[in-house]
Amino acid sequence: MDFIEVIESKKLGKKLTDEQIDLFARAAASKDAKDYQLAALLMAIRLNGMDARETASLTISMARTGDMLKPDVGGIPVDKHSTGGVGDTTTLVLVPLVAACGGKVIKMSGRGLGHTGGTIDKMESIPGMRVELPEEEFIAIARRVGCCVVGQTSELVPADKRLYALRDVTATVDSIPLIASSIMSKKLAGGAQGIVLDVKVGSGAIMKTVEQCIALSQMMVDIGVRSGRDVVALITHMYEPLGSHVGNALEVREAIDVLSGRTSGPLLEVSLLLGEQMLILSRLADDAASARAMLLKKLEDGSGLAKLREMIQAQGGDGRVCDNLSLLPQAQAQMPVLSRADGHISAVDAETVGRAAQSLGAGRRTKEDIIDPAVGLVMHKRIGDFVCRGETVATLFVNDPKNAKTAADLVLGAITLSDGPVKTAQLLFAQVTKDRTVTYT
Ligand code: URA
Ligand code: CA
Numbered sequence: 001m002d003f004i005e006v007i008e009s010k011k012l013g014k015k016l017t018d019e020q021i022d023l024f025a026r027a028a029a030s031k032d033a034k035d036y037q038l039a040a041l042l043m044a045i046r047l048n049g050m051d052a053r054e055t056a057s058l059t060i061s062m063a064r065t066g067d068m069l070k071p072d073v074g075g076i077p078v079d080k081h082s083t084g085g086v087g088d089t090t091t092l093v094l095v096p097l098v099a100a101c102g103g104k105v106i107k108m109s110g111r112g113l114g115h116t117g118g119t120i121d122k123m124e125s126i127p128g129m130r131v132e133l134p135e136e137e138f139i140a141i142a143r144r145v146g147c148c149v150v151g152q153t154s155e156l157v158p159a160d161k162r163l164y165a166l167r168d169v170t171a172t173v174d175s176i177p178l179i180a181s182s183i184m185s186k187k188l189a190g191g192a193q194g195i196v197l198d199v200k201v202g203s204g205a206i207m208k209t210v211e212q213c214i215a216l217s218q219m220m221v222d223i224g225v226r227s228g229r230d231v232v233a234l235i236t237h238m239y240e241p242l243g244s245h246v247g248n249a250l251e252v253r254e255a256i257d258v259l260s261g262r263t264s265g266p267l268l269e270v271s272l273l274l275g276e277q278m279l280i281l282s283r284l285a286d287d288a289a290s291a292r293a294m295l296l297k298k299l300e301d302g303s304g305l306a307k308l309r310e311m312i313q314a315q316g317g318d319g320r321v322c323d324n325l326s327l328l329p330q331a332q333a334q335m336p337v338l339s340r341a342d343g344h345i346s347a348v349d350a351e352t353v354g355r356a357a358q359s360l361g362a363g364r365r366t367k368e369d370i371i372d373p374a375v376g377l378v379m380h381k382r383i384g385d386f387v388c389r390g391e392t393v394a395t396l397f398v399n400d401p402k403n404a405k406t407a408a409d410l411v412l413g414a415i416t417l418s419d420g421p422v423k424t425a426q427l428l429f430a431q432v433t434k435d436r437t438v439t440y441t
Contacts, residue, residue, distance in 0.1 A: 003027060003037050010044035016398045018057045025061035028159035035166060042163065042172040050177035056223045058177070062185035065159040067193035071139045075104035078190035082184055083216075086114040086204045086354040086377075087241030091119045091149065092255035093271035094278070096307035099146030100298040103282045106142045106154070107149045108190045112363050115204070115354030117251060120151045125249035125329055126374035129317035141314045148311065157185045174206060180219040182318075188227050194281025195224055195231045196274050201429055202239035204350025210235060210429045210439070217432035225434045232277045235430040236270050240348035240383050247362040247376015249328040250397060256322055259305040266382075269427055272296070302322035329374035331397035332366065337377075337408045339387045343417025348383060352414035356407040360398060375399050384424035387417070 006020045016024075024041060027033035050058065071077050082088055095105050109131075120131050131151050140301070141148040154161075160182050167173045173301030187195050197220055199213045200206075207213045217233035243266070245254035256319070257263040258271070276291035285291035298304045307416035309319040321327045357363060361372035378395045381387055394411045398404050430439040 003033070003041075007037065007041045007044060010041060010048055013048045013139055015051060016054055021054060021057045021437050022061040025058060025065055025159050028062070028162050029065035036053060038163065039166050039170045039172075042167060042170060042178065046172040046175040050187055052219060052222050055177040055180055055219055056226045059181040059184045059188065059223045060227065062157055062159040063189040064179055066157050067135070067153075067155040067188050069135060069139075069156075071106055071142065071191045073104040073106065073139060073142045075102070076193050076282050077104050077106055077142070077191055078194035078196070078282050079094050079105065079107060079112065079187055079190060080196040080198065080274055080278060081187060082198040083179070083183070083200050083206055085200045085238045085242055086116060086350040087243040087246045087251065087267070088117065088200070088238070089243050089245070089251040089255045089267060090198065090271040090274055091124065092122065092252060092308070093258050093267065094275040095147045096259065096311060097271070097298050098275050098278045098282070099311070100303040100307040101279055101294045102284050103146065103268040103278055104142055105147040105278070106138060106190060106192070108152055108186060108329065109149055110152065115358055115363065116215050117246070117248070117354070117363070119149060119372055121373075122248045122251050123149055123317075124315065125252055126312055126317040126321055127254075127327065129312060130315050133315070138264050139175045141311070145310050145314050146307065148315065152186060155196040156189045160185055176212070176216045176219060178345060179206065180216060184220050184223045187224070188229065193229060194278065196204060196277045196281065197221075197231065197233040198270070198274055199233050199235045200238035202237060202350065203347070204241065204354060205238040210302075214430055214432060214437055214439075217430070218437065219433055221434055225396055231279045231434070232281065233432040234273055234277065234428060235432070236273070237266070237425050237427045237429070241350050241353050241379060242270060244379045244382075245376065246353055246357040246379070247360070247397060248371065248373040249330075250376040252321070253325050253328060256305070256308070256325060259308055261299065266352050266425070266427055273428055322369060331374040333401065335398055335404050335408070336392040337395045337396060337411045339389055339391050339393050339415075340412060341417055342389050343387065343419065345381055345383050345387060345415055346418040346421045346422045347416040348379070349414040349416075352410050353377070353379065356410035356414070358411060359406045360403050361400065362394060372399055377407065379411075381415075382424065384422050
């Protein structure tokens with residue numbers, strides 16, 4: 001069997017055999033295989049699709065191109081993954097809360113690319129923090145502290161690194177089987193038994209409709225179940241940035257504000273929804289209501305914040321940031337963004353707000369760009385709020401003032417105003433488990 005036959009089959013819309021799929025995954029991890037042949041097959045898959053059996057087969061073959069961890073963490077290893085958003089710092093809020101409740105979390109995270117932020121970049125804004133740790137070390141930290149947030153090592157799913165980079169430049173990112181196999185191969189290889197997926201819907205997300213998100217979620221749950229893992233997917237809101245802070249150190253600050261009890265709102269609420277499922281999959285709670293009570297207790301008594309401090313210190317970082325936010329990188333200037341009109345906010349395009357933060361230096365345009373951890377913006381208004389002309393809708397945190405005008409224009413352009421009152425945004429749209437899909441309206 002050669003690779004051209006595999007491309008030919010999918011071009012004609014046929015189903016690929018497990019052997020053909022395995023050849024593809026191994027080729028993606030091999031230096032000898034050609035980018036153009038891999039890209040041709042990616043496009044054939046994007047156009048002609050793959051069924052549940054093919055997608056599960058691709059996921060397992062991809063996972064097996066690298067190490068498959070079986071982490072001994074002294075409990076059920078759980079992980080969570082978001083399909084990517086803006087102002088989406090749930091990881092830094094919920095991972096310490098779940099660990100404070102007795103959960104064992106090895107959170108494998110990525111860097112930001114384009115308008116979405118990446119947890120690894122946010123963590124690196126903490127002085128001294130190490131996020132690229134050898135496998136034995138992060139497993140030991142998860143066992144001792146209860147949680148560890150690390151970057152994907154090069155030994156894990158090399159096939160995905162190559163395919164993801166190719167998809168990014170061949171317009172093949174938005175394929176449900178390719179997204180599902182990319183995410184789930186990394187989760188299976190990371191060794192999590194319980195996997196909670198945060199599938200974002202809306203203007204700032206890869207998937208723009210709830211129906212597409214449900215199809216993606218069902219596929220990912222099915223893949224996990226076929227490999228004996230417990231998987232729950234929640235479809236959550238990305239019609240505006242989740243938290244108010246967008247930018248690396250700024251998002252760490254907001255997570256610390258939430259864990260200190262100074263801030264609540266949608267970021268805390270979505271973190272609790274995801275954390276509840278992590279505690280249930282950890283067999284530490286029987287249902288969402290009791291899981292929520294456990295998480296809220298750890299929030300209120302300060303042990304979630306103490307757990308974040310402990311994790312930062314275990315990873316070489318300065319844990320004092322949890323008590324003294326001025327130890328985080330600070331931008332030189334703050335500039336208000338003033339509304340040019342009166343009205344009720346009906347939408348805040350999350351992708352555009354992400355691009356505003358990116359234009360200040362918070363994100364990369366290419367993989368080689370260096371990010372500025374201090375810059376970004378804080379939104380003061382959300383969907384449902386009323387604003388007056390001249391009122392401050394956001395504050396920019398700026399190091400290079402020549403970027404400020406572009407960022408301010410992007411922020412104002414992201415906001416849609418309407419004449420009549422608008423309801424605040426719905427946060428949870430659906431929950432997908434192996435037995436059922438429940439939608440919320
Ligand atoms: N996140 C991933 O890791 N892979 C995708 O394909 C999409 C989002
Ligand atoms: Ca994220």
